[in-house]
């Protein structure tokens with residue numbers, strides 16, 4: 492008897508969601524497309540010369556550094572690299588971070604996958620931002636978790652809603668949030684809600700995942716206390732060099748209480764043995780260059796702040812709502828009465844792409860919202876794209 496190909500896949504494989512939006516977004520790679528869809532850093536920010544020089548310093552024929560960089564390495568990451576990450580508080584917001592608590596991961600996306608493997612059994616509940624970062628939702632669903640969305644407003648995840656759910660018996664194992672410049676809404680969790688969330692975790696015994704890849708991209712440099720700094724025993728903090736150095740290097744990390752960390756290291760061993768020693772050692776060279784990473788990050792902040800303002804202002808000038816983020820890469824736009832999935836299909840024909848709000852939905856509908864990334868296009872192109880988008884949206888109201 493013939494078995495269909497699909498039937499031969501695992502249950503887990505069938506849990507990964509498919510979407511029409513993804514099919515539409517596959518069209519956005521066409522030449523000439525003004526794409527605000529991807530969460531991609533501007534390639535002009537990649538410090539190519541500094542990275543080449545760093546690679547040359549690591550890859551000296553016959554040197555210890557070259558041998559280490561090209562050899563298998565420790566599962567939890569190159570020790571000196573962990574020390575350098577731990578020492579850079581602006582990357583993670585935790586004073587006196589202990590490098591022994593860190594695990595280097597292959598991008599922060601792997602940290603989410605490892606946490607799902609080690610903390611979630613099929614059917615377990617996870618409370619997440621709603622709208623939610625797509626990659627987290629996908630990973631949690633593939634692990635068999637049941638997701639409940641906690642609505643996000645301009646002050647981040649609404650802890651009052653979570654508190655009510657907990658008071659009536661809801662018991663998630665994990666609560667996942669992007670507290671700074673959230674993907675997709677750009678919202679930042681207020682100080683009051685940060686304190687409330689940590690207090691709820693202490694009271695009800697869940698663990699918070701604080702996913703923080705945009706932290707360093709605060710436009711003013713101002714930042715609220717990281718959740719991990721409020722109580723490191725109930726918070727797992729995830730960070731990344733993707734948005735501030737290079738996503739292609741695939742360098743992220745997580746900091747977790749020791750009882751979780753040990754399980755994570757075992758899971759990582761099974762996944763990929765370790766993250767590339769070569770990229771860790773090149774990034775280490777960059778982190779050790781006096782003042783380099785800080786001035787590089789400052790330049791990125793200024794670039795993105797200017798673009799965010801240009802895009803948000805152009806959208807608002809056309810009478811639509813644009814949330815003005817205080818950092819990161821995304822503007823969250825509301826176009827009342829406009830189905831943004833239909834808008835995407837039409838705007839692609841006019842050479843403009845973005846991600847419709849529905850793609851990020853958990854329980855709420857975000858059908859008249861759109862996530863616009865301002866990271867990759869320059870101001871002129873952002874303004875042109877915003878006006879094309881508004882022109883198409885105007886025809887749909």
Ligand SMILES: Cc1ncc(COP(=O)(O)O)c(C=O)c1O
Nearest residue numbers: 530598599600624674731733743
């Ligand atoms: C909120 C959030 N978490 C994690 C990631 C994954 O980043 P990486 O694996 O490159 O560190 C992204 C990427 O867009 C993101 O927006």
